[in-house]
Amino acid sequence: MKDKVVTRAIVREFGHIRDVLHLENVAQHDLARGDARVKMVYATINPSDIITISGAYRSRIAVPFVPGFEGVGVIEQSPLGSQLPVGQRVLPIGSMGNWQTYKDTRPEWCFTLPDFISDRQAVNSYVNPMTALLMLTEALDNKPGQRILINAANSAIGKMLIRLANNMGLTPIAVVRKPENVDIFDDCRLESVHNSSDPAYPQALAAIKRSGGVEAIFDCIGGDESLVFAEMLNLGGQFIHYGLLSGKPVPPQFWRSRPDIRFMNFHLRQWVHSQEKSAVQNKIDQVMGLIQRGVVHTEIATEFSLENISDAVEAALTHSSKGKILIRM
Numbered sequence: 001m002k003d004k005v006v007t008r009a010i011v012r013e014f015g016h017i018r019d020v021l022h023l024e025n026v027a028q029h030d031l032a033r034g035d036a037r038v039k040m041v042y043a044t045i046n047p048s049d050i051i052t053i054s055g056a057y058r059s060r061i062a063v064p065f066v067p068g069f070e071g072v073g074v075i076e077q078s079p080l081g082s083q084l085p086v087g088q089r090v091l092p093i094g095s096m097g098n099w100q101t102y103k104d105t106r107p108e109w110c111f112t113l114p115d116f117i118s119d120r121q122a123v124n125s126y127v128n129p130m131t132a133l134l135m136l137t138e139a140l141d142n143k144p145g146q147r148i149l150i151n152a153a154n155s156a157i158g159k160m161l162i163r164l165a166n167n168m169g170l171t172p173i174a175v176v177r178k179p180e181n182v183d184i185f186d187d188c189r190l191e192s193v194h195n196s197s198d199p200a201y202p203q204a205l206a207a208i209k210r211s212g213g214v215e216a217i218f219d220c221i222g223g224d225e226s227l228v229f230a231e232m233l234n235l236g237g238q239f240i241h242y243g244l245l246s247g248k249p250v251p252p253q254f255w256r257s258r259p260d261i262r263f264m265n266f267h268l269r270q271w272v273h274s275q276e277k278s279a280v281q282n283k284i285d286q287v288m289g290l291i292q293r294g295v296v297h298t299e300i301a302t303e304f305s306l307e308n309i310s311d312a313v314e315a316a317l318t319h320s321s322k323g324k325i326l327i328r329m
Contacts, residue, residue, distance in 0.1 A: 008100030009309050012064040015053030017313055020055065021067070023306070026314060028102060036078045036107040038090060040309040041097040042123040042303075043071035043327040045316040051244060052096070061096075068327075071098030072122040075110065082107035089113045091126055091284065092293060094272060101306065101329050108277050111284050121291055123325055126299035128157040129287045131268045132296075135162050135218060139240050139266050146215040147191070149173045149208075149232060151225070152245060154181035156324060160296055161218055162188045167295050173208065196225075216240060223248035230258045242266040299323035 006028045011020050031037050049067050051057070072091055078084040084107050092098065094109035111124050136142070148165060152158050153174035165172050166189045174193045176182060182193050194204045205228065208214065213234040219226060220243025233239060239261050241250060255263070272280055290296040301323030304312035309327060316325045 004102075006100055006102050007306055008066050009068070009306070010064055010066055011053050013059055014053065015051045017050050017317070018310075021309070022312065023309060024232055031077055031104060034079050034106070036082060036084055036092075036102045036110055037076045038073035038092045038103045038105065038110065039076045040071050040073040040092075040098060040103055040329045042329065043068045044072060044123055044127070045312060045325045046127050047243065047245065047328065048127065050316070051247075054247075056244065056247075066097040066100050068090055068096055068098030068100075069093075070127045071103070072101050072113070072119050073103065073329075076102070078107060079139060084110055084112075089119075089122070091122065093280075094269075099306070099309065099327060107283065111277075111281050114285075114288050116292055117288055120300060120326065121298070123326060124300070125284070125287050125291060125296075127268065128298065129290065129296045130272075130283060132157055132160040132164050132264070132285065133287060133290070134268065134271055135240055135242060135266055135270050136161065136168060139238075139264055140216055141238060141262075142170075143215065144166065144169065146170065147173065147176065147212065148216045148218065149214045149229065150218045151175040151229065152220050152243075153193070154178075155220070156182055156298060157220065157243075159185075159188070160298075162190065163295055163297070164290070166298060167290075173214065205231070205232060213237070218242065221245045222250050224251060226250045226254050227257065230254055233258065234260055236260050236262060238262045239265065240264050240266055251326065301325055303328050305329075 005025045007025050009021055009023055010267050013020050048069055053067055074180055075084050075086055075088045090110040092105045097103050150158055150161050150172050154176045162172050162260050171189050171191050173191050175196055177196050179195050180197050209232055214232050215234055216238040217229050219241045222244045223246035303326035305328050312325050312327055
């Protein structure tokens with residue numbers, strides 16, 4: 001019998017994704033004892049994938065690796081006793097490796113999906129929705145009516161945080177970076193929207209501080225901007241940091257200037273790996289319900305085949321399309 005071929009995107013050295021991501025075809029190896037084999041249907045490109053490929057987390061990630069934290073597929077082979085029948089749709093999470101036609105993984109890292117969720121919805125149901133939901137329900141010390149500030153609010157996860165916060169009875173303050181993003185929140189309840197490139201931005205932040213400040217900040221940028229936002233926090237407020245879009249860490253003077261701040265580095269991976277499978281499945285089920293009710297929604301810009309992943313990467317890097325980029329297997 002002719003060996004099956006696996007098509008995969010692979011990174012053999014850290015660097016800019018354009019330079020180090022390559023496509024290759026390899027013979028499919030025998031399935032390891034106890035593993036499940038997932039035939040991938042879709043994957044996505046997230047900022048976290050690009051940041052990982054750059055080498056930002058090289059202390060805990062070794063090359064070579066197949067990128068892709070988010071994907072959906074169908075069980076093709078499953079070990080006895082795993083309760084994952086062939087044909088079961090799953091989210092294979094807990095590790096990278098979704099940018100390939102087949103992913104071998106432990107069955108305990110395969111999470112089931114309801115029939116009412118399409119593949120295109122399912123593939124977007126993990127990284128952003130789970131991160132947003134967990135930060136608001138597990139990380140935030142939620143108090144009725146408290147003020148929260150969300151930066152990069154026009155991003156996919158930023159808009160998700162806003163909608164989920166509204167669903168919980170919170171009214172956030174949004175910060176964006178471009179004037180064209182100020183008016184994109186018609187379906188959300190916001191106290192105010194601020195453009196950080198506006199000359200009046202410092203005065204706007206000062207006014208928020210004078211009017212009571214904020215109880216919590218959701219930050220996915222890092223860098224020196226963290227110092228500006230730290231000044232907005234009330235005494236003992238929460239700073240929930242979950243991304244590094246600036247490419248720069250939160251500077252040391254952040255803690256020197258505000259030792260009272262309750263700082264948290266939130267990593268979806270750490271939460272998922274610290275929980276029993278049933279707890280993770282429960283949160284995934286909650287996300288599915290939020291998607292069904294329209295509380296959580298992901299805009300999909302376009303899709304590319306895996307063979308054209310370089311075009312998918314280019315679209316993700318240039319933001320030439322509004323919404324998520326899908327990789328079709």
